[in-house]
Amino acid sequence: MRPVHQIAEAILADWTNPPPEAMTCIQAMQELAHIDDPYVDDDAYTIVSYFLARAGRWSGPVARATKAELLALLRAAA
Numbered sequence: 001m002r003p004v005h006q007i008a009e010a011i012l013a014d015w016t017n018p019p020p021e022a023m024t025c026i027q028a029m030q031e032l033a034h035i036d037d038p039y040v041d042d043d044a045y046t047i048v049s050y051f052l053a054r055a056g057r058w059s060g061p062v063a064r065a066t067k068a069e070l071l072a073l074l075r076a077a078a
Helices: 004-014 020-029 044-054 061-077
Strands: none
Touching: 004 020, 004 061, 020 044, 044 061
8 A cells, every 4th residue: 555645646636725724634635654653633544534534525536446445544554
């Protein structure tokens, strides 16, 4: 699986205008490599979970594949 920061770059390349609440998560994800990395007062697991909860308006084949990849990261870490 790709590092979290690579996934964040793929999201930005596909999602042209993410809402601010999703953008905050994407920006944090750009600083992370692994799903268990710490970030300020949270961890990558929490940030990815928040992103998925806020990414409902992102659609299309890249969105579906990327969301599935993030869910797989979360499941592997659980």
